[in-house]
Amino acid sequence: MTGSVETTSSSASELGLPAPEERRRLREAANLTHExxxxxxxxxxxxxxxxxxxxxxxxxxxxxAYAAFLTALAAPATAPEQADTTSDGPAGRASEAGTPQTAQTAQTAQTAAADAPTAPAEESAEDSAGVPAAGPARGPAADFDALYDHAAPALARQTYLLTGRRTLALKAVERAFTRAWARWPEVATDPDPVGWVRAVAYDYALSPWHRFRRAHRRQDARPADPADRILLDAVLALPTRHRRTVMLYDGVGLDLPDTAAETEASTPTAGIRLVRAHADLAGRIPELAEVPPEKQSALLRDLFTTLRPAAPLDPRPAAAVRGGGERRVRLWSRGALGLTAVIATATGYTAVTAADHYEPPQAPGQSVSGVPPLSGPQQLTARSRQLHDKLRADPEAGPARIAPKSE
Structure with a gap:
């Protein structure tokens, strides 16, 4: 691959590492596999x-870590005469030790790699690739606070460069660490806890759903320095995948295979994205176009480190983030319990009031022909009214009672 992705043996020697051929020779001399x-x-x-x-x-x-591992492999093995002298010879001493010399060399190299110093927690974006050094046994809260204090400032700067929005960057960092605290056993045992949190923060910060929020319609204050404004505009003009690849490779300092793994792409694909992103940035940043391709990565790292946003990127204290996550979990738990209680109450009420037997519906009415419709009483005629009044007024009995009188 060409461009800023390409490295040589001379650059490896500048990093304090032996040439690639020497690295392979040291591994094969110790009878170790790539795995x-x-x-x-x-x-x-x-x-x-x-x-x-x-x-x-x-x-x-x-x-x-790799330099410490190779240094341990290159160190001369302990002479047989300096080993334990309780046995009769080298073969006996090796059998009492119970471990071949190559295995002892590999164990020493692994110990040296594990004890390699990690990068200090600074403000620069590339320092977030390190992991806080393991100390004495502490509680989960203390370990979480140490991880937060180490990675949060650099992660806030990275998410700001990815989004150009201070509020969204701080919210993405807080959201990532809140999820990390909710799943702390998994994060604590992860080989790269900073990478775990970084992936969550990047996913949230680059989510396309933020464009529908009302706050996204307002532009954030731009950096005061014109060079910083040019850099931020150039980075935000890149496609989302290219932007993330540049930030991981140039800002965080991951190598190309690790960058490809974190972006869920193959190594050649990540390399192509990186080369195209460098070409786009060189077309927008004048000072980046003046340097050769192999030095663009180092210059971008310096530019990312020295960029100063319009407002400070100060994440909240670790205790506040941890407490906010715990309160949110309690609220969700209470809401779930309340909803469960409502559903159970409605189910019980339905079970009590529901019918326990089948009632057939009443048949609809039908019209019957030949039957006169029901009507009310007829109006009284003059003769009928006389009879009616006589029946009410005359107490006599007999036929004369019902015979109308002539007035």
Whole structure:
């Protein structure tokens, strides 16, 4: 691959690493496989093969761990005469030790790689690739606070460069750490907890649904420095996938295989995206176009580090983020319990009031022919009214009672 992705053996020596051929020789001399080296350093076997062929070089925390691993492999093994003298010879001493010399060398290299110093927690974006050094046994809250204090400032800067919005960047960081605290056992045992949180923050910050929010319609205050404005506009003009690839490779400092893995793409695809993104940025940033392609990555890292937003990116304290996540969980739990109670009450009421037997519906009425319709009483005629009045007024009995009198 060409462009800023390409590295050489001379650049590897500047990073304090031996040439790719020497790396392979040290591994084969210790009788180690790519998988064993990858497990010791904390990467994939494909990444180790890429380092040994010279296609890529480790960067950031991986570079320090790999350098410590190779240094331990290159160290001369302990002479047999300096071992335990309780047995009769070298063969007996080796059998009492119970571990071959190559296995001891691999164990020493793994220990050195595990003890390699990690990058300090600074404001720069590339320092977020490190992991806080393991200390004495602490509680989950203390471990979470240490991870938050280490990664939150740099992660806020990265999400700001990805979105250009300060409020959205801080919310994405807080959302990522809130989810990390809710799933802390999984995050605490993850080989790269910072990467776990970074992936969640990037996904939330780059979600296309934010464009429908009312706050997204208002433009954030732009940086005061014209160079910073040009850089931010150039980064935001990139497609979302190219923007994320540039931030991981140039801002965070991941190597190309790790960048491809985090963006869920193949290594050649990530390389093509990176080359095209560098070409687009060089067309928009004058000082980036003046440097050769192999130095564009270092210049972009410096530009990302020195960019100053219009308002400070100060994440909330770790205790506030942790407490907010716990309150949100309690509210959701209470809401779920309340909804369950309402559903149970409605179900019980329905079970009590529902019919317990079948009642056939009444048949609709039908018209019957030949039957006169029911009508009310007829109006009284003059003769009928006389008889009516006589019956009410005359108490006599007999036929004369019903015979009308002539007036």
């Amino acid at each position: 064993q080296v990858a497990e010791a350093v904390g990467v994939t076997a494909t990444t180790v093969r890429s380092w040994e062929t010279g296609r890529t070089d480790p960067r950031g925390r991986n570079r320090e």
